[in-house]
Amino acid sequence: MNTFQELGLNQDLLQAITDMGFETPSDVQAQAIPILLDQDTDLVALAQTGTGKTAAFGFPMLQKIQIDSRTTQGLILSPTRELCLQITNELKQYGKYCKGLNVVAIYGGASITEQARDVKKGAQIIVATPGRMKDMISRRLVDISKIEYAVLDEADEMLNMGFYEDITDILSHTPEEKNTWLFSATMPKEVATIAKKFMSNPVEITVGHKNVGSDQVSHEYYLVNARDRYSALKRLADANPDIFSVIFCRTKRDTQKVAEKLIEDGYSAGALHGDLSQNQRDLVMKSFRNKQIQMLVATDVAARGIDVDDITHVINYQLPDEIETYTHRSGRTGRAGKTGVSMVIVSKSEVRKIKSIERIIKKNFEKKDIPDGMEICEVQLMSLANKIHNTEINHEIDKYLDSINQLFEDTSKDELIKKFFSVEFTRFFNYYQKSQNLNISGDVSGDRPGDSGDNTRYFINVGRKDGYDWMKLKDFLKDVLELGRDDVFKVDVKESFSFFTTESKLQEKVLAFFTDFKHDGRFVNVEVSEDKGRGTSRGKRRRDGGSKRRRDDKPRGERRSGSRSGDSGDRRSRRSSEGAPKPRRSENRTSTSSSRPRRSRR
Numbered sequence: 001m002n003t004f005q006e007l008g009l010n011q012d013l014l015q016a017i018t019d020m021g022f023e024t025p026s027d028v029q030a031q032a033i034p035i036l037l038d039q040d041t042d043l044v045a046l047a048q049t050g051t052g053k054t055a056a057f058g059f060p061m062l063q064k065i066q067i068d069s070r071t072t073q074g075l076i077l078s079p080t081r082e083l084c085l086q087i088t089n090e091l092k093q094y095g096k097y098c099k100g101l102n103v104v105a106i107y108g109g110a111s112i113t114e115q116a117r118d119v120k121k122g123a124q125i126i127v128a129t130p131g132r133m134k135d136m137i138s139r140r141l142v143d144i145s146k147i148e149y150a151v152l153d154e155a156d157e158m159l160n161m162g163f164y165e166d167i168t169d170i171l172s173h174t175p176e177e178k179n180t181w182l183f184s185a186t187m188p189k190e191v192a193t194i195a196k197k198f199m200s201n202p203v204e205i206t207v208g209h210k211n212v213g214s215d216q217v218s219h220e221y222y223l224v225n226a227r228d229r230y231s232a233l234k235r236l237a238d239a240n241p242d243i244f245s246v247i248f249c250r251t252k253r254d255t256q257k258v259a260e261k262l263i264e265d266g267y268s269a270g271a272l273h274g275d276l277s278q279n280q281r282d283l284v285m286k287s288f289r290n291k292q293i294q295m296l297v298a299t300d301v302a303a304r305g306i307d308v309d310d311i312t313h314v315i316n317y318q319l320p321d322e323i324e325t326y327t328h329r330s331g332r333t334g335r336a337g338k339t340g341v342s343m344v345i346v347s348k349s350e351v352r353k354i355k356s357i358e359r360i361i362k363k364n365f366e367k368k369d370i371p372d373g374m375e376i377c378e379v380q381l382m383s384l385a386n387k388i389h390n391t392e393i394n395h396e397i398d399k400y401l402d403s404i405n406q407l408f409e410d411t412s413k414d415e416l417i418k419k420f421f422s423v424e425f426t427r428f429f430n431y432y433q434k435s436q437n438l439n440i441s442g443d444v445s446g447d448r449p450g451d452s453g454d455n456t457r458y459f460i461n462v463g464r465k466d467g468y469d470w471m472k473l474k475d476f477l478k479d480v481l482e483l484g485r486d487d488v489f490k491v492d493v494k495e496s497f498s499f500f501t502t503e504s505k506l507q508e509k510v511l512a513f514f515t516d517f518k519h520d521g522r523f524v525n526v527e528v529s530e531d532k533g534r535g536t537s538r539g540k541r542r543r544d545g546g547s548k549r550r551r552d553d554k555p556r557g558e559r560r561s562g563s564r565s566g567d568s569g570d571r572r573s574r575r576s577s578e579g580a581p582k583p584r585r586s587e588n589r590t591s592t593s594s595s596r597p598r599r600s601r602r
C-alpha cells in the first residue's frame with residue numbers, strides 16, 4: 001500500500017496528515033487522490049460510508065486551488081447540516097498549514113446573513129446543503145460562477161432526500177469547464193442519471209467494502225435440525241413469494257442436489273457449480289438474469305462475480321468455512337441502492353459461528369423463526385390477492401364473459417371470491433396444514449422478550465414496496481405507537497404487506513391506534529393475523545398444537561397431505577420426495593417464464 005507521500009501531496013498537507021495520525025491512505029484515497037491531482041477530470045467514486053471519502057476529494061481540492069486568491073473555487077454539496085459541518089471541520093484540519101485558507105459552511109437553520117458575510121470575506125471553498133445553497137444563489141449572496149471543482153458528496157443520499165432539482169439548479173450557475181467529482185455509497189439509477197447529465201467521461205472507481213457488510217443488507221438466522229434444512233429452505237421460499245435469490249451450498253454435490261430437489265418440487269430453480277460446462281453455466285446465468293430462475297443454487301466459487309442487481313435474498317443453506325466468504329455471499333444482495341436480506345439456516349452445532357460473523361461484519365443477526373404452515377398460507381393468499389388487485393385486465397377475455405357469467409349466475413360475489421382464491425389456497429393449505437414446527441431452541445443472543453409470554457401476531461398492509469425493511473417498519477411502529485425498543489418483534493416484511501408481533505396485552509392499543517390511521521395519504525390497516533402459531537417461537541408452547549397437528553411427527557415421506565380433502569383431489573400434484581404437493585411458484589414475476597407451464601406436469 002502506498003504512503004501519502006507517494007500519492008503526490010504537498011508538504012503542507014503531509015504535515016497535517018501526520019498531525020492527524022493518518023498513516024496509510026484508505027483504498028478510495030489511494031485510488032482517487034493521484035487521479036484528481038494529475039488529471040483535470042470528472043470522477044465517480046463508489047465507496048461505503050466510513051471509507052475516508054472526505055480526504056479523497058479534500059486533499060486534491062486543497063492542493064489544486066489558489067489559496068492566495070479570494071475567489072470561490074471549490075463547491076461541495078452534501079445532504080445534511082451535520083455532514084456539512086463535519087466536512088468543513090475536516091477540511092480545516094487538512095488545510096491547517098495552508099495559510100489564508102477559508103472554508104465556509106452553508107446550511108439551513110442558521111443565520112443566512114452571517115453565512116453570507118463569511119463567504120464575502122473570501123471563501124475559496126464552500127461546503128453547502130443544496131437547499132440553503134440555492135436560496136443564497138437566488139438572493140445573490142454567493143458567486144459560484146468561477147467554480148473549478150464541484151463535489152457531490154453522498155450523492156445517493158442527496159437524491160433520496162429529494163434534492164435533484166436543487167442540485168440541477170445550483171450546477172446551472174457554475175461554469176461548464178469545471179471538474180465534477182461525485183461520491184456515493186451506492187449507484188441507483190438516479191445517481192447514474194445525474195452522472196450522465198452533469199459529467200463528461202468521468203473516471204470511475206469502486207471500492208469494495210472489505211469485511212464490513214453493506215448497510216443495505218439485514219442478516220437473519222434460522223435455527224433448525226440439520227435434517228430439516230431442506231424443508232426450512234422451502235418454507236423460506238414459500239413465505240417470500242417474490243423471492244429472487246442465490247442459495248449457497250458448500251459443495252458441488254449439495255448444490256446439484258438442492259437444485260434438483262427444488263426443481264422437482266416445482267420451483268423455478270437452477271444449479272451453478274464447477275462441474276457444469278461453461279455453456280451450461282452461461283445458460284443458467286442467462287435464465288437467472290431473465291428471472292426465469294427465481295432460485296439460483298450455487299457454490300461460492302461459481303457464484304463469484306454474479307452481478308445481478310435486484311437479488312432480494314441470499315440464503316446460506318450451509319455456512320461457509322471462511323467468514324470472509326459470508327461477506328461475499330451477502331454482498332450479492334442489497335446492491336444498487338436496494339435493500340436485501342441474507343438468511344442463514346443453521347443447526348445447533350454451527351450456531352456459535354453466528355457470533356463470530358457478527359463480530360467481523362460488525363452487524364447483528366436477528367434470530368427468526370421458520371414461518372409455520374398457516375403463516376405461509378396467509379402470505380401466499382394475501383400475495384395473490386394483491387397481485388390480482390394490481391393486474392391489468394386483458395380484454396381478450398371479454399368475449400368469453402357471457403359464458404362465464406352464465407356459469408356463475410347463481411354465485412354471489414362473496415362466494416365467487418372464496419372459490420377463486422381456494423384454487424390456490426387449497427394447494428398450500430393441504431400441504432402445510434399438518435406441517436410441523438421446524439424451529440428448535442437455542443439462541444446466541446439470549447431470549448427475546450415475548451418468547452415466553454402471550455403474544456399477538458398482526459398483519460399490516462405496508463411492505464417492501466412502500467420502502468420498508470424490518471428495521472424501518474419496526475422503527476415506524478415503535479414511533480407511532482410510542483412503544484419501547486423491544487415491544488415490537490418478529491417483524492417480517494413482505495413485498496406489499498408485513499407481519500409483526502407484540503405481547504397480547506398491547507393488542508387493544510395497537511388495534512385502536514390503527515382503526516383510522518393514515519400515513520403518506522393512505523390508510524394503514526392492521527389486523528390480528530390468523531396465524532397464531534407464530535405467537536410463540538418455541539416448540540413446547542405451540543398454541544396451535546392441537547391433536548390435528550401431531551401427525552407430522554411421523555418420519556417425513558410418510559406424511560400424506562391432502563388425502564382428506566375430497567374437493568380438490570384432482571388438483572393435488574405429484575408427491576415430492578417429502579410426500580407433499582409442490583407449491584407452484586405462483587408469484588413468479590415473469591408470468592411467461594418456464595416455471596409457469598409446470599403446472600401441467602401434474
Ligand code: ADP
Binds near residue numbers: 022024025048051
Ligand atoms: P466517508 O465520507 O467515506 O464516510 P470520512 O471521510 O468521513 O468517510 O472518514 C471517516 C473517518 O476516517 C474520519 O474520522 C476520518 O478522519 C478518518 N480517516 C479518513 N482517512 C483516514 C486515513 N487514511 N487513516 C486514518 N483515518 C482516516
Ligand code: MG
Binds near residue numbers: 154
Ligand atoms: Mg462522507
